[in-house]
Amino acid sequence: MARGGQRGATQQRRGSQSARTRRNEEGIIPQLARAVREVEAAVARRSAMPEVRAKFQVVALLAREERTRVKNDTGLSDSRRGEELKRLDGIATILAQTAARDSTLFTLLDENAEISESAKAMRRELLRKAGVDEPEPEPTPVAVDPELAALAEKRVTPLSVQAYQLSHPFLAPDFAHARVKVPPRRLAGWELLEPLFRSFERAAPDAPACMPLPEADQLTALTGRHAPVGRELMEHQAQLIASAAEGHRTYLLADEPGLGKTAQALLAAEAAGAFPLLAVVPNVVKTNWAREVEIWTPNRRATVLHGDGDDADGFADVFVVNYEILDRHVGWLGTHGFRGMIVDEAHYIKNKTSQRSQNVLEIASRIRSRIARPLMMALTGTPLINDIEDFRAIWQFLGWIDNVVPQGHLMEALEETGLTPADPAFYPAARRAVIEQGIVRRRKIDVAADIPARRIADIPVELEGDAGRSIRKAEQELARRMVERYDAAIATRRTGAEVEGIDHRLVRQVAGWEREDNSTKTGENVFTMMRRIGQAKAGLAADYTAQLARNVGKVVFFAKHIDVMDTAEKTFAERGIRYSSVRGDQSSTTRQKEIDAFVNDPDVQVAVCSLTAAGVGLNLQVASNLVLAELSWTDAEQTQAIDRVHRIGQAEPVTAWRVIATQTLDTRIAELIDKKAGLAARALDGAGEEVEGGAIDLQTEALVALLTAALEARGD
Structure with a gap:
């Protein structure tokens, strides 16, 4: 009887351990543990590809959600709660060690970090494996704006564009030169956009208004191959094109009229390989843009959109569209695979509440979501017409700012100043940082020898x-x-x-x-x-x-x-x-x-x-x-x-x-x-x-x- 009692106790212990093992393999935590090990191994191999980054973000978000659930679950015993929190701490430790290898992963943990569609799909798959069926989120019901409904009805896709899309079913995104979104660090909590605008109001009369451009003795090798046969670039034009050839990708080109902004923009696109290229222009110069394409980039084909675009060439290299019909084409323009976008007379978009401005900003945002560093150029001889706030929409189009804070290179430059808006020296330094993002301003009198x-x-x-x-x-x-x-x-x-x-x-x-x-x-x-x-x-x-x-x-x-x-x-x-x-x-x-x-x-x-x-x-x-x-x-x-x-x-x-x-x-x-x-x-x-x-x-x-x-x- 004693031997039988021992056997029974042993079997009971084994059953309890087996039950605990099964319980530990159930739910979301085991899935997170396996996923975080995969991320750790990939980063150790220096393979932080987009899918690895997405998985890192999903594991961190789900671990955060599971911790909150475990803490608030009244059906768990204290020992069980402690056990699961300990396992979640282990996942958190691996996440921290992994991010220490690649510091750019920390940006994915920011509460304002964007969650891509691929990350959302990965989240649903992990939950499915854990036995959790998370329904697709229902769209929030909104009142239908009659004007927006009418706008949607007006949107068209020209037949030739549809033919292009059918022949290019997989327009692959290009993130080869992507830069990580830079959140405020030392400057977190500071209002930065208004000080940036004010920095231009406080500028000294002789303060420079043009970014550094290549010197004249550097131009030949960089620009000689971009000028068409029989066309000689003026020095001020060649400088900007050389800058694009060296890798710069955003410009507020504010040269005075008569200094060849159109030619500079087209040849900058040639130097940057930014085709297909979208040019949004006033109606009065639409035909001129097509002619300038023929003159300056004769190996490129331009198409001018009229009305619904019935006679457009969907396979063209340069698409020229005027502001007035942009609302009809905004749908397909954002997904056509443009590698560059030019906005001529960019002061037209200074009013961000106008439909015209919203269309331009929407297309620009969608282009950047597919191409990490597209060529973005705003052309205007007068970026400021009413007040300093006219900069806002143009800077947002260029990707220098969003609605709240500076972005990317600009945020890095502001952090590197070591100053805050409380310091008087911040304003000239901030203005210089903005100009170096790509403001180019030359007057006729400054380049009189060229023309x-x-x-x-x-x-x-x-x-x-x-x-x-x-x-x-x-x-x-x-x-x-x-x-x-x-x-x-x-x-x-x-x-x-x-x-x-x-x-x-x-x-x-x-x-x-x-x-x-x-x-x-x-x-x-x-x-x-x-x-x-x-x-x-x-x-x-x-x-x-x-x-x-x-x-x-x-x-x-x-x-x-x-x-x-x-x-x-x-x-x-x-x-x-x-x-x-x-x-x-x-x-x-x-x-x-x-x-x-x-x-x-x-x-x-x-x-x-x-x-x-x-x-x-x-x-x-x-x-x-x-x-x-x-x-x-x-x-x-x-x-x-x-x-x-x-x-x-x-x-x-x-x-x-x-x-x-x-x-x-x-x-x-x-x-x-x-x-x-x-x-x-x-x-x-x-x-x-x-x-x-x-x-x-x-x-x-x-x-x-x-x-x-x-x-x-x-x-x-």
């Missing part, structure tokens, strides 16, 4: 809507009418007078007949066509002028017709931009009063001038930028207008911005004006030599070009 004293820069614009369609239809009708006259002349020729291909002599005769035939009352002629084009461009030209005025101060706006001037003045009034008006029907007293206001009153930003009435006899060198809203029929008239600004007393290089309507006669007229100017220059340079081709009649030459293009299109 010519006078230059003409074309701004191509697309005429959209009913006006654009009507003009293109009228131009087609004018071409058709001349083709009929050409064909009629060919049909009445005597035998033996045939010419193979296009008879260019006859083309010129038909163009002359068309110009001289004032009896044609049933269609457009070249004069009325150009006037209609000027009317259609008026709003776009005024819009661009308003941007210039915000960027550089005083601007002269030239137009041929009163209705174009009226449209411009209405636009300026609506924008709160003060202007003076110089017209042909004014008395000499009124005219001088308007001129004096522009020259002497710092609040008068624009002079709206008649090309014929104000093209001579005025001194407007208080401005260094002018806009030619309509083209002249003579190069001399254009030159006279430019010379109102480019004259003795002008201290800065002058830029004439010529607004050109693409795919219309406007483009041909601009080319002819340039050709005529070139002929005149050759005649002067040749000391009176005969100029080949003689004088150019712009009206006739425009008609010749139109008729020739129509005949070539039908295969003559």
